[in-house]
Amino acid sequence: MQTLIIVSHPTLADSNAQRFLWESLPAEGVTWHHLESVYPDGQVDREAEQQQLLQYDRIIFQFPFYWYSSPALLKQWQDVVLTEGFAYGPDGGRLAGKEFGLVLALGVNEREYQAGGREGFTLSELTRPYQAMAKKCGMVYMPAMVVSQFDYLNDSKRKELLVAYQQYVSKDTEASLKTTENWFKIQLQSLGKAGLSEENQQLVEHLIAVLEDNREHLDDLAWTLAQMEGNQLG
């Protein structure tokens, strides 16, 4: 899996959180793309950005949560790059099926983002514009990853963060596994219709059956695991 992390931060060098995330990156499969470094004049290159996006399976927006949204340059990137005919609309849908994630760095404790908290709204509410964007582009929206008040985290919490971040940017999700399976199934089924020999058609049907058996087995395991975790907690 290939992941593109689109980072927007106007003063990246001053951010301990962003430096830590950068140092936590896995060695392979991940590209770090800091917009303010690439475009210091704010002139986003639509063609280059669109071509780049097509090469990745997972697209992540990573930024400090300024006024409940991204810094301005990432918004500019959205408006320039995600055009009708590319991201949506007739002949669009070029990002459909890719995964979309958010890595949000908060200056305020995450607990404040709830009814009655100082910020008053949940992060799920405040990130609706990104959910709507993913929906319009046909992308699979991942639960956001939140880095809350990084400078106050102790070493143990930072190690947890490192692992969580590595997984967020590189680990297959249940959604990506299912997407891959479905992709194989569709490919195999279209093979079956393409005038294969009877022997090969049987092989294809067999492969599809194996995929479906595996999926059932995985779902069973996930269910059992959830029960065990429930028992431990209860």
Add this chain to the structure above:
Amino acid sequence: MQTLIIVSHPTLADSNAQRFLWESLPAEGVTWHHLESVYPDGQVDREAEQQQLLQYDRIIFQFPFYWYSSPALLKQWQDVVLTEGFAYGPDGGRLAGKEFGLVLALGVNEREYQAGGREGFTLSELTRPYQAMAKKCGMVYMPAMVVSQFDYLNDSKRKELLVAYQQYVSKDTEASLKTTENWFKIQLQSLGKAGLSEENQQLVEHLIAVLEDNREHLDDLAWTLAQMEGNQLG
């Protein structure tokens, strides 16, 4: 009442909707502040913007709804101007009590902004970041004004839009009336404590009583009006 309309649109001259709104402005009490004209280089002047904000009772953000948010320059404006110590935090709260409005120009029919519609989320959901901003600044959030697919509106609909816009930018709301009354009451009450002569204290108490009577009378009228509208509709 003085209203500041902060307009953000990267290609304002090409927008029929924005031209129409500009031509609809009342002659007095409203300032049109187009960010891309004032700051073609994107360098927002914090000090000038903050001083300007203080002179107005109602602040409006007006923009085309690009990717469920504003164009980038308005976001830049928020991040530069609405600083801790001015808009919020210790010694902040300088915008508290002002009214905050949104004028959103949509390229898509407003009906699509609902569960099951093509956009999938309501405008109230998608504008949560502005609601949270108003809350943090202690501003009174007005229901948003929506201009949906302006180019398709006939003359009659455009006339309705003109009136609705003039009212949105200049008419006292129930909230602004109550705010004004409360402001007077607090002023009058603090006068009463400031060692006035007994005669003047009686005058002040009389004025407060008149204000409260007026408010009760207004509330009664509003209730009666709502009943009548209900009967007409039913």
